[in-house]
Amino acid sequence: MSTEATQTTVLVVDDDHANQESVARIFQREGLATLCASNGAEAIELLRRPEVAVMVTDLMMPGIDGQELLKTARAMRPDVEVVLMTAYATVETAVAAMKDGAYDFITKPLKRHSLVKAVQKALEKQALVAENRDLRAQIEALGGQGSRLMVGQAPAFRALLEMLKQAAPATATVLLQGESGTGKELAARFVHEQSPRARKPFVAINCGALPESILEAELFGVEKGAFTGAVMRREGRFERANGGTLFLDEIGEMPLSAQVKLLRALQEGEIERLGGTQTIKVDVRVIAATNKDLQKEVAEGRFREDLYYRLNVVSVRIPPLASRREDIPLLADYFLRRFAQKNGKNVRAFSAEALAALENYAWPGNVRELENAVERAVVLCKGDIIEKSNLPEDVVRGPQGAAGHVIISIGTPMEEVERRMIHETLRHTRGDKTMAARLLGIAARTIYRKLERDAEISEGDRALLPKEK
Incomplete structure (x- = not known):
């Protein structure tokens, strides 16, 4: 029995005709279209139909059984979710089915509620996967250059993207600098996704959001009994990120005591849990981010100079x-x-x-x-x-966006203030660099050099740069 429709369709596979009909009716009453097959060969033919979203199949069938059909379906139509039915359920068969890609495993005698719930959950998962795929496609179309996480076309953004791509294959630490809200974590994720570590964990922690004692426990882990309330051993973010990338957001807020331990982890590639004596080797790439001027923090004694140089191997500024x-x-x-x-x-x-x-x-x-x-x-x-x-x-x-005005937050590094002033003045002069230089009271070559540093100068303008003597 089958119902023809272009709507979402459930393929029911069972060599027991009565059971096949009964299961199909359950889904039809839920408003779902159905297709039915009495054996694996028929099911394989019906799987070619694009409207099939979920396959519900008996496990024990002559010829091509449910396990083999599952493997074939995953190869032919990886987008189709598979729910297995069986009267001979064991832990081993269920585990094997899940490893082969089954979405769920239902035991006979079948219960209407269990069947409907399993298929509904499978359809929800399918919708979520499709939504994520569509969003990725949108971002790729907007971002260009194969970017799956970043959106933009401006010269400043393209220069950023190129630098992140160059940094990605390396193992060196990366320091992302920029104002709040510019997308530093997104940039860190982009580097991770473009790196050889992409299939390993990306673990993030906000160093400014946790008290000193909790921050160290979160970073390095805790042994049982290390302090009151530590009733069990717990891995820290370094261990969880092993083989992958650890993103340290707001690194400028990290207390000095934690900075010492972080420096050792970066230098030696090893950590100790709080309350522990065992040295644990970790293979982690660190990407740090800050909206502070870390050089100023170093000068004022709030950030370790040796840690700053250890982090600042590849420095990337995220444009506002x-x-x-x-x-x-x-x-x-x-x-x-x-x-x-x-x-x-x-x-x-x-x-x-x-x-x-x-x-x-x-x-x-x-x-x-x-x-x-x-x-x-x-x-x-x-x-x-x-x-x-x-x-x-x-x-x-729009008072903050009024022509001729630039809003600068307190604490913005002077380098960023200069960059913002130059950009806004060039916007006001419609790109006329000579006029912008006159308005700012600086030499035109200063504008050219700053734009070159930010990779925002055309080849034609580059020729105008005065030669170094």
Whole structure:
């Protein structure tokens, strides 16, 4: 028995015709289309049909049994989830089925609730996989250069992406510097995903979010009895990241006592758990991130100089959103699609006024602030177009994005202040570097050199650079 439909279809495979019909009816009553097969050969033919999403098959059948059919299905249609039915369930057969890629294992006599729940969960997993695949495709289309995690086209962003790609294959530590909200963890994940360690763990910890004692326990692990409440041995982030990458966010907030232990871990490739005496070897690549000027922190005694040099092997600066304004429409559109899908809303685009407001705002909170603003707009949007009124009040009012003004947060490194001033002045002069230099009271060659340092200078402009004597 079968029902023909283009909707999501469950393929039922059982050599017992009565059981086959009974199972098919259960799914039909749940609003699902079904196809039925009496043996493995028939099932293999039906698996070629694109509407088949889940296969529910008996394990014990003559000819091609359920185990062999499962392996064939995983090879032919890895997107199809498989649920096995059997009256001869053992722990060994269940484990073997799961290893071969079965989604679930149902024992006979069959219960309607168990069958329906297993197939619903399989369909939910399938939908989640499809959603993630679609999002990755969107990011690739927006980010270019095969990027699966980063979105942007601006020269500053492309220079960043190229540097991250160059750093990825190495084992050297990487120090990511930039304002809050610029996407430092995203950059760290990108390096990990592009590295030989991509299939190993990526473990992150925020060094500024935990008290000193808890931070050390989280990083290096704890032996039973190390302190009150330590009732069992616990691995730290270094051990969990073994073979992979450890991301230390807000490294500038790490207490000096923890810095000493971190330095040893980086130098020797070994750690000791709190309360322990055993030395544990670890193979971990460390990527650290900060929004502080670590050289200033070193000068003022708040950060160890030897640790700074150990971390600063490959230094990468993440540009603020204000210096990659061309990317605002791309990022906004990406966030719109993501949050529309997440909230089940048919929101398609921004009005011209809304997009202009986004482009003119200064975004002191960088990409994170833009993401939050678009999510709010999607939630509040009543139609399919986001209007200016759906945006946060600060963005609508736009005082921070007014022409001729640059907002600099207290504590921003001087190098970053200079970069922001040059970018905003060039934006004001529509790229005229001579006029920008005159407005800033600096030599034109200074602008050229700073742009060259940031990899944001064209070959034509590079020829204008004065030769070093």
